[in-house]
Amino acid sequence: MRGLAKRSIVIVLGTCLAAAGVVGQAADPAPVEAKPVEATPDEASAWAKVWHPAFRPTLGSRTDMQGAQWLDGRFAVVGGDERGAAVWWSEDGVEWRRTRRSASTDRGLASSIAAGPGGYVMVGIQRTPKPRARIWHSADGLEWEPAESKLPPGSGVLSVASTEEGTFVAYGDLGRVRRHNGCWMGTSADGGVTWDLRWEGDWDPGSVDDCVVSVAHDGNSFVGRIDGGISESTDGVSWQGLATWKEIRGTVPQGKGRRHDVGLVPLDDGRFAIGGRGMTTITWSRDDGLALDEDLVDWTDLDRVQLALGPDRAVAVKSGKPAPAVSPPADRYTEPWARREPRCRSRNPQIRHIAAMTERERLECYGGRELTFEAWIPYSEYGGTCPFGAPYAWIRCWNYWLASDLGPSPGFLNFGWAPGARDRRGVNEGSGGAHVRVTGHFDDPAAARCPEPGWDGRPLAGWSIRTKAQFVDDCRKQFIVTRMRRIKD
Numbered sequence: 001m002r003g004l005a006k007r008s009i010v011i012v013l014g015t016c017l018a019a020a021g022v023v024g025q026a027a028d029p030a031p032v033e034a035k036p037v038e039a040t041p042d043e044a045s046a047w048a049k050v051w052h053p054a055f056r057p058t059l060g061s062r063t064d065m066q067g068a069q070w071l072d073g074r075f076a077v078v079g080g081d082e083r084g085a086a087v088w089w090s091e092d093g094v095e096w097r098r099t100r101r102s103a104s105t106d107r108g109l110a111s112s113i114a115a116g117p118g119g120y121v122m123v124g125i126q127r128t129p130k131p132r133a134r135i136w137h138s139a140d141g142l143e144w145e146p147a148e149s150k151l152p153p154g155s156g157v158l159s160v161a162s163t164e165e166g167t168f169v170a171y172g173d174l175g176r177v178r179r180h181n182g183c184w185m186g187t188s189a190d191g192g193v194t195w196d197l198r199w200e201g202d203w204d205p206g207s208v209d210d211c212v213v214s215v216a217h218d219g220n221s222f223v224g225r226i227d228g229g230i231s232e233s234t235d236g237v238s239w240q241g242l243a244t245w246k247e248i249r250g251t252v253p254q255g256k257g258r259r260h261d262v263g264l265v266p267l268d269d270g271r272f273a274i275g276g277r278g279m280t281t282i283t284w285s286r287d288d289g290l291a292l293d294e295d296l297v298d299w300t301d302l303d304r305v306q307l308a309l310g311p312d313r314a315v316a317v318k319s320g321k322p323a324p325a326v327s328p329p330a331d332r333y334t335e336p337w338a339r340r341e342p343r344c345r346s347r348n349p350q351i352r353h354i355a356a357m358t359e360r361e362r363l364e365c366y367g368g369r370e371l372t373f374e375a376w377i378p379y380s381e382y383g384g385t386c387p388f389g390a391p392y393a394w395i396r397c398w399n400y401w402l403a404s405d406l407g408p409s410p411g412f413l414n415f416g417w418a419p420g421a422r423d424r425r426g427v428n429e430g431s432g433g434a435h436v437r438v439t440g441h442f443d444d445p446a447a448a449r450c451p452e453p454g455w456d457g458r459p460l461a462g463w464s465i466r467t468k469a470q471f472v473d474d475c476r477k478q479f480i481v482t483r484m485r486r487i488k489d
Contacts, residue, residue, distance in 0.1 A: 046298040047316055047325040052333045054088055054096040055322050057081055062358070063322045066111045066124075068315065070308040076141075077317055077324065078110040078122065085110040085124055085134075087141065093313040093326050094333065104146045108134055112159050115141075116166040121192035123157035123170055133157045133172055137192030147188075149195035155184065161215040161222065168192050169222065169236040171212035183211035187236060198237065212239075214263030216272070218286075223272065225263050230274070230284055243290060251290045253280045260299055265307035273297070273307050351375045351438075352404035355411025359477040367443035367476070374487065375402040377427070377434045378412070394419055394446050398478050406433060415440065415479040422483045439483040447475035
């Protein structure tokens with residue numbers, strides 16, 4: 001990859017993000033030390049995983065990396081873990097540090113970050129007690145404080161960017177706030193402390209019902225991805241189209257492999273990387289419009305990626321995976337973390353213990369055992385649409401949730417109803433805040449017949465290709481409630 005010799009690329013599988021560099025060195029110590037090892041990356045692949053201790057989650061939790069960016073000479077990976085919203089900083093893509101935990105980022109999940117001349121702004125969500133969009137600001141990228149302006153529960157933040165003068169702009173959607181999703185935007189002139197928020201009708205994204213999903217500033221104006229296309233705005237409020245999604249899609253090279261759409265990734269020469277396939281990257285610039293770069297990124301082994309560029313290395317982060325990958329040379333932290341044995345509580349496990357465990361740990365500790373514990377029905381997480389096309393008719397919907405408490409940092413447990421579940425009196429989808437006593441189990445005997453008889457092996461509507469063994473594994477991991485009753489506090 002010739003382009004990687006000139007600059008490094010941070011790649012994120014999942015949410016489209018912007019990011020900032022960091023100042024300072026302090027961070028929480030890694031929970032577990034990893035032994036650096038010398039290893040030669042697999043020459044057949046452009047990527048090698050980096051099992052750095054800064055990313056290793058504690059037992060029963062996981063690291064959720066949502067995005068990354070290169071800015072001001074550093075890599076930043078944003079997301080969260082059991083300690084809340086987080087930023088991991090690195091100068092070389094190999095050695096990483098995590099920002100300190102704080103009460104303001106507890107139960108948070110960061111999705112985008114940007115830098116201004118006076119500090120940093122990070123956006124994301126606080127997941128409990130009610131899902132709510134969050135904006136944080138920081139003078140050094142290490143210590144974070146919440147913005148004074150509040151966003152409505154159920155809304156989300158999609159992207160954030162900053163001008164060279166220090167004006168921040170953020171864009172989001174209204175999510176569950178309205179029956180039909182709408183968009184909002186906000187500007188801040190004081191480093192992200194206060195925000196001037198605008199709702200539908202108060203600003204012009206240039207496309208009906210389509211929000212700004214990715215935004216950057218090129219020194220002259222804001223450039224954003226709206227309705228799949230590229231638009232620009234001088235003030236972040238009114239937008240005009242520059243290239244349509246049809247035009248972009250028509251530029252995608254033909255061939256095998258996944259077609260990637262990466263939002264907007266600023267290059268150091270005034271161009272933006274916006275997608276690619278194979279060894280070909282699609283770029284856009286004011287001078288050249290849509291163009292192809294044949295030797296910038298090897299997309300072959302990547303899936304659903306976002307890019308960020310630096311001088312020496314490429315870094316890939318896949319949503320749901322705890323370890324990032326880097327382009328060669330990668331000669332440290334290439335040994336996977338040692339498997340941790342689950343901590344099984346033999347007597348009276350409580351929901352907070354169960355919720356903190358991985359699915360594998362729950363099966364190993366409690367598979368087939370009848371469990372009884374107290375729990376709470378969350379205000380906004382209880383109930384929902386059952387998995388579309390799920391071939392598990394014997395489970396009476398498994399898209400319900402139980403919480404360990406109603407405070408700011410509860411644990412959640414997804415569950416389904418056994419066919420003969422008892423005592424649902426006083427408990428329903430509208431019982432947010434109810435205190436309940438629950439009896440149920442993992443590894444239900446009926447899991448052995450998943451999917452339902454008659455499945456012919458073809459992919460189900462809304463599902464990826466799966467084997468019978470994978471369906472059975474899904475069913476075994478599901479907590480099946482056989483009895484639930486309300487507790488009168």
